[in-house]
Amino acid sequence: MNCERITLGSNDAHQLGAKWLTVMENSQLIGLTRQMALRRKMDVIANNLANINTSGYKSDNLLFKEFIMPVAKMNDFRYSDRKLSYVQDDIIAKEFKPGGIIETGNPVNAAINDTSSFFVIDSPNGERYTRNGQFEINSQGQLVTTEGYAVQGMDGPLNFTLEDTGIHISRDGLITSDRGEIGRLKVVTFDNLGALKKEGNSLFIGDNPIPVDDADILGGRIEQSNVSGVVEISRMIEVSRAYESLANALKATNDLRTNAIDTLGKLQA
Amino acid sequence: MRALHIAATGMLAQERNVEVTSNNIANMRTTGFKKQRAQFQDLLYQDLRRVGSNTSTSGTQVPVGVQIGSGVRLAATTRIMSQGELEGTDKELDVAINGEGYFQITLPDGRTAYTRDGSFELDSAGQLVTADGYIVQPGITFPDDTSDITVSSDGEVQVTIGDETTTTTLGQFTLARFVNKAGLEPMGENLFLETPSSGAPQVAVPNDEGYGSLLQGYLEAANVNSVTEISDLIAAQRAYEMNSRVIQAADDMLSATSQLT
Numbered sequence: 001m002n003c004e005r006i007t008l009g010s011n012d013a014h015q016l017g018a019k020w021l022t023v024m025e026n027s028q029l030i031g032l033t034r035q036m037a038l039r040r041k042m043d044v045i046a047n048n049l050a051n052i053n054t055s056g057y058k059s060d061n062l063l064f065k066e067f068i069m070p071v072a073k074m075n076d077f078r079y080s081d082r083k084l085s086y087v088q089d090d091i092i093a094k095e096f097k098p099g100g101i102i103e104t105g106n107p108v109n110a111a112i113n114d115t116s117s118f119f120v121i122d123s124p125n126g127e128r129y130t131r132n133g134q135f136e137i138n139s140q141g142q143l144v145t146t147e148g149y150a151v152q153g154m155d156g157p158l159n160f161t162l163e164d165t166g167i168h169i170s171r172d173g174l175i176t177s178d179r180g181e182i183g184r185l186k187v188v189t190f191d192n193l194g195a196l197k198k199e200g201n202s203l204f205i206g207d208n209p210i211p212v213d214d215a216d217i218l219g220g221r222i223e224q225s226n227v228s229g230v231v232e233i234s235r236m237i238e239v240s241r242a243y244e245s246l247a248n249a250l251k252a253t254n255d256l257r258t259n260a261i262d263t264l265g266k267l268q269a
Numbered sequence: 270m271r272a273l274h275i276a277a278t279g280m281l282a283q284e285r286n287v288e289v290t291s292n293n294i295a296n297m298r299t300t301g302f303k304k305q306r307a308q309f310q311d312l313l314y315q316d317l318r319r320v321g322s323n324t325s326t327s328g329t330q331v332p333v334g335v336q337i338g339s340g341v342r343l344a345a346t347t348r349i350m351s352q353g354e355l356e357g358t359d360k361e362l363d364v365a366i367n368g369e370g371y372f373q374i375t376l377p378d379g380r381t382a383y384t385r386d387g388s389f390e391l392d393s394a395g396q397l398v399t400a401d402g403y404i405v406q407p408g409i410t411f412p413d414d415t416s417d418i419t420v421s422s423d424g425e426v427q428v429t430i431g432d433e434t435t436t437t438t439l440g441q442f443t444l445a446r447f448v449n450k451a452g453l454e455p456m457g458e459n460l461f462l463e464t465p466s467s468g469a470p471q472v473a474v475p476n477d478e479g480y481g482s483l484l485q486g487y488l489e490a491a492n493v494n495s496v497t498e499i500s501d502l503i504a505a506q507r508a509y510e511m512n513s514r515v516i517q518a519a520d521d522m523l524s525a526t527s528q529l530t
Contacts, residue, residue: 035526040317040337041270042522046272046515047311047338050279052508053286054309054341089317091333104306105492106451131395134308136347139468141448144309146345162471163479165369194333197320200313229511230310230481240518247525254529266457 026084031250033086037064038243040089045236048227054204056132057225065090096193099226101218107167108135108143108175110185111223113216116193120152120186121145121203127152129188129209132202133222143175146185147201153183169219187215206245271339272519278340279512282309285343286505293493294502301386301459302349302491304498307382310344350450353385355484355494361418362389362397366479370444373406373472374399374460381406382460383445383470384451385489397426403456409440420485423476445470445481 044062051057067088096115110119110133117131128149135151138144143151143158150157153175160167164177173185188209190196197205289307296302320334350397355365364387366372370382384399392398395411411418417436424442429435447453452466463470475483 008498036273039272039522040335042270042272042515042519043275045511046275046279046519048338049508049511049515050275050282050312050341051338052279052511053283053307053504054311057309057311060336060338062337089335090329091318092335092337093333105304105349106347132310134345134347136451137449139449139452139466142469146310146347162448165479169484192332195320197334198311198336200338200339201310229507233511233514236515236518240521243522244525247529251529261494 040251099224128203276515283509343530365487386459422482
């Protein structure tokens, strides 16, 4: 931008001043989009940390992308800088790395020893998928989740009777008792794990499940949350520092505006 | 700023976790105690950018959306019903169950409660009762001059009365089983009550198919493992601290905004 000497209070000065005010306005708006995105990132981090002891929980990470504002342009800048880019939160990347596996002492609990397979649950809203193997036996003898939703077996529901003692889940998901076979846990996987939606209650919603025949299942154990406290806390510090420095930048721009309005508004005597 | 509320649900959940763990530790030496585990679940999610929504008129779709969760909740405190260790007491009225089943106890109000605590006593009328004086079903009364009480592994109680040379059978213990024993309702005093989710009790004598056997002179210790409890406690405490850090950070962010003037 050409900066010739312009007399304060002249017509030229007013036009130039207005132009600079628009620049500042844009920078404030850009800063605000970043702040809004950071707040949401903070919400995601808070949710991960809240679920650090939730078995079968998979951590989320909010990723951002540049959003080029189609209408706003600053034609006074160099050509490459004319487009204004805002920040937009784009996708939630779910991390499917495995959580730690712990023994619970409950023989009907199960954990899947891989990163991409899920148990199949009959929920009232349809078929759901979970990595949370904290199963129970209900009063009808059926294998259910903590919510009381039935766990699907390869050949229908898994039913126990009173005579079933010494329940054991083998590595291939076969549930046996002293009386014999009870059934086999149904395990599925998906082409695109990222497209799975979380429903809450440790359940995922997904389309086109692919059955897994050679699942590696650990009975009597459950998978813990895969949230890593260190990673989340450092992300949190990053977010809160970025947020504060943006707040400072916004304040600086605001001061600049106040100064500009003050100075340009003065009539030269 | 939802982070504040989300972290608050996290702190609340971990507080409950510490409560459950401390109850386990407090009952480490309680006969027949079964430890509990706090189970957590994530709360509902809000779609900010719905997966599968159209991104253009030519049919391209959002492959992975933006979903923000709203925290955690305590879903259940499951009781782990594994067998506790059997400890010898040399007391002839101590009976432990090795395997499945519960002793049935008649409560003062007439209801039946269930327990794994077999530390029985005799009351003034010679009846077999629990440490709280509640009658053990099916009701075994010992005559005054009994000696040499034996309880067989299938629950038969035999005594020698007076100077007799033969033993007399006074009765037989029965055990109750439930389809969902984790669904029993604890009422304190080592007793459990039947609930709709536990199912109705199925009563049989010990050593029947699926039922445990009895062991005289032994008691079942709590199935609490001190090492796992302490490590659970540490994990819960750290998780609590991390959630409180989130509240702090969220607060800092809010104050940075409020100082913009």
